[in-house]
Amino acid sequence: MTPTRRTVLLAGAAAALFPSPQATAAPKAAATQPYASYWxxxxxxxxxxxxxxxxxxxxxxxxxxxxxxxxNAASVPLAARFTPAPANPTARAGQARIQSLVSFGPTASNPSQGSATADYYALTHWAYIDELVFWGGSSGEGLILAPNAPIVDAAHRHGVPVLGNVFLPPVAYGGQLRWTRDLVQKDTAGRHPLAARLVEVAEAYGFDGWFVNAETGGGDAALGADMLSFMRELKSLAAAKGQRVTWYDAMTVNGTVSWQGALNGQNEPFFRTADDMFVDFRWSASSLVSSGRRAEQLGRSRHELWAGVDVEANGWNSSVRWDAIVPKDKAHIASIGLYRPEWTRNHLPADQRGPAAFHAADDRFWTGRSLDPSRPDGTDSWRAPAVSVADRSTVTSVPFASVFNTGHGLRWYEDGAVTSDAPWNHLGLQDRLPSRRWVVRTEGRRPAVGFDFADAWRGGSSVLVDGELDAPTVVEVYETRLPIGGDTVVELTHRTDAGAVRIELAVATGEPGSYTYLPVDSGQAWQTSTVRLTGLTGTVHSLGVRLTATDGPVTWRLGGIAVRDAIRRPVSPTGFRVTAASGGDLRLAWDPAPGEVRHHTLHRVLPDGTRRFLGGTCQRAFFVAGLKPEQGERAARFELRAVGELYTSSAPVSLTHPW
Known part of the structure; x- marks a missing residue:
């Protein structure tokens, strides 16, 4: 594989987020910006x-x-997910899957906990992905790249495992064969110490395994045998820890690099040692058929082969032989390996990469030109994932809540008010997002539906519905498996910005689309309406809203949704402290309290008593950069809170830090 390795620039310094208990003297250790690890x-x-x-x-x-x-250690466990009835007749469950190879930034420049820019590949279409590879590695920085915590936390919330990347680059990209030999070295007992070390890293950092891509040429049969021995040990150790290993079709059993574009005798031993294999872009329709047959003869699934689809340069304009992978009229031949889908961000001009423009492109890529997975555009040459692959959901237990936070924004909102006007990104703060965006059912004109960043209830975004609404319109929001108890209620936080509209909660407990409609109060300001599921029993399978215009074109926002039995408030963290300081740069740490905590938020309390949001994190430490004293301020004061699944906050713990 020799595609362009595009440099992704991350603008700005890392977003500030931090906590504290009491006045502390500045530690002697210097506070430095943490980044994702690479070696x-x-x-x-x-x-x-x-x-x-x-x-x-x-x-x-x-x-x-x-x-x-x-x-860098992720905190969100990998969620189980289910597959609802597919949104359209061509999307299939249990056949082709999708692996996504994404470079979120240069190898040495992936901040551990977000950064102060909204210009970021804030992936949200997790419902179609089965495995994410944190793509990276370079001869001048490091060859082994561990994913950062925000990406792992967001992926795990949606049930997607994340793999780190081991990249032994081609000689043309600075690769040196000694690095391959270093990787597969043996100790005096004949074991591969770096196989054990990779498994230790994944366990300590909380991600799910490794993607091994050996592309440095010049090897021989002895090196091929050592690599196979290394892979066997890596797989054995990884499996014992519940981790995965994916092999890239490059090095052969002879130790040479020869991309096969197929599963054959040259790479079958490596496939046998791995959970799956990325088939290089050189595949053909016939080679995928023979590869699938060979996998099944080995007692493996043909869908454990990812047929590489290179979208780095042209995105949805790429020429792809879709019928060779996911034919419409017969069983899928293999799975799909998307190489660099962050094209949806990178192809935009640098001065036009706002969140709205990015999500418009990303929705087009994953859902298709119709922007409605229930109604694919059959004339669209780009066969979007939603056309072929059934979506999945992790919304299976109460309490459940979402404020439709995509993990980046132009400012930060709390209860509808701006508490930071700085742009930011941090995927660890991303909600479990709707899996099929956007299914709209109406006999009239379809309104525009999407994430909007001009206003929000909490976080950085809300869902905006805008259009004529000349007939009652159901916007499907979540596919769920939520049990209904005697005290179960649904809360909607919403606002009507233009026109007048009758709002109803749409709840399906059986067949898709078989909704019961329950009235919801409406108003011109943000309000939270509590709806009791009167008369409903069993399990909620789908949640949505039905909007009926009563006056003119309608602009309506959904800022939050929650399904709960009781309101729970998390316990405050303890031990809030500064662990390192360099002027206005601080490293902060704390001890999480027991119980369910979704994330922590950090605010700075200004001399006039107002609170300024500095950031949030799922971890127990955070770095904040560039703080300056306010006029007359002798010490900075911080407040740290634990935030629960229902977005209820703990009592704050405070810390002051002298300037």
Whole structure:
């Protein structure tokens, strides 16, 4: 594989987020920005690293001496998910799956906990993805890249495992065969120490395994045998920890690099040792058929083969032989390996990468030109994932809540008020988002539906419905499996910006579309309406809203939804402290309280008593940069809160830090 390795620039410094208990003296340790970890296997390049790059070897890594572990360790467990009835007749469950290889930033420049820009690949269409690869690695930075915590937390919330990347680059990209030999080295007992180290990293950081891509040429049969032995040990150790291993079709059993574009005798032993294999872009219709047949002869599924689809340069304009992978009129031949779908962000001009423009492009990529997965556009040459693959959902237990936070925004809102006017991104704060966007059922004209960043109830975004609404219109919001108890209620937080509209909660407990409609109060300001599920029993299968215009074109916002039995408030964290300080740069840490905590929020309390949002994180540590004293302020005061699944907050714990 020799596609362009595009540099993704991350604008601005990292977003500030932090907590504290009481006045502390500034620690002597310097506060530095934490980044996602990256390594060479063992030996380092000659010369000196470039600015902002740290060279280090994985062989010497230890969890107990990792200074950034608290910032990089994910906290959200991998959620189980279910497959509802597909949104359209061509989307199939249990056949082709999707692997997504994404570069969120340069290898050495992936902030551990977000950054101060909304210009970010804020992936939201998790419902179609079965495996995310945190793509990266380069000869000048490091070859092994561990995913950062926000991406793992967001993916896990949607039931998607995340793999780190082991990239041994082609010689043309600076690859050196000694790095391959470093990776597969053996100790005196004949074991592969770096296989164990990779599994230790994934366990400590909380992600789900490794994507191994050995593309450095010049090897021989002895090196091929060592790589196969390494992969067998890696797979055995990974499986014992519930981790996954994916092999990339590059190195052959002979130790040479020869991309096969198929499962055959040259790479079958590696496929046998892995959970699945990415089939290089050189595949053909016939090679995929033969590959699928060979996999099944091995007792494996043909859908454990990801047929590579390179969309880095052209996105939905890419020429893809879709019928060779996911034919419409017969069983799927293989699964889909999407290489670099962050094209949906990267192709936009740098000055036009606002969240709204990005999500419009991303929806077009994943849903198709119709922007409604229940009504695919049959004339669209781009066969969007929603056309072929059934969506999945993790919304299966009460309490459940969402404020439709996509993980980035132009400002931060709390209870409808702006508490920070700074742009930001942090995928760990992303909600479990609607899986099929957007299914709209109406006999009239379809309104525009999508995430909007001009206003929100909490976080950075809300759902905006805008149009004539010349007939009653149902907007499907969530596919669920939520049990109904005697005290179960649904809360909607919403606002009518233009026109007048009658609002009803749409609840389906049986067949798709078989809704019961329950009235909801309406008004011109943000309001939270509580709806009792009177007369309903069993399980909620689908939640939506029915809107009926009573005056003119309608602009209506949905800022939040919650399904609950009782209101629960989390317990406050403890031990809020500064662990390192350099002027206005601080590293903060705390001890989470027991019980359900979705994330933590950090505010700065200004001398006049107002609170300014600095950030939020699912971790127990955060870095804040560039703080300055207010006029006459001798110490900065911070407040830290735990936030529960229903977005209820704990009592704050405070900390002051002298300037």
């Amino acid at each position: 060479y296997p063992d030996s380092l390049p000659s010369g000196t690293p470039g600015p902002g790059i740290t060279w280090r070897g994985l062989k010497s890594w230890r969890a107990d001496t990792d200074p950034d572990l608290a910032f």
